[in-house]
Amino acid sequence: MPRCYDMNTAYLTAFSALAGSVVGGVTTAVTTWIGLRSSARAGRLGAQYIRRQDLFRDFIVAASNAYSHALVSGEPQLQEIIALYAMVSRMRILCSNEMVSCADKIMRLTIDTYFEPNRTLAELRELIKNEADIDPLKEFSEVARAELEAFTS
DSSP: OHHHHHHHHHHHHHHHHHHHHHHHHHHHHHHHHHHHHHHHHHHHHHHHHHHHHHHHHHHHHHHHHHHHHHHHOSSOOHHHHHHHHHHHHHHHHHSOHHHHHHHHHHHHHHHHHHTSOOOOHHHHHHHHHTTOSOOTTHHHHHHHHHHHHHHHO
8 A cells, every 4th residue: 555655646746747847838938928929019019100100290291391382382293292192091091080181181271272372471471470370280280299199108
């Protein structure tokens, strides 16, 4: 009888050691997998943030140039208008509906401005001096800031 008891103890000890190794290995594997997964997610979010930030910057520069040209000229620059359309389409993929609506509004205002009488430098100065609503990008910039802040929260 003592031999049987010793043998059961040996099996139990070996089984316990093996079970501990398996549990330790599985725990390590799961922890590593979770860490890699959250690291990959953080990398994707960071890349998306930068992509949006670049898109917003490029749109602001392009829309500013197109709008300023529209204020003083009746000849639309088709390349500028097409570039704005392309950026708005990219925003439809990446951004909120509010962001797309603001960008679309700026694009339409720019096109409509080409059909208005050209402004002189004196008229532009008066608009700015009287604090007229001459900045069509103000709402877009505020929505862009809010969207980027929400993205990082």
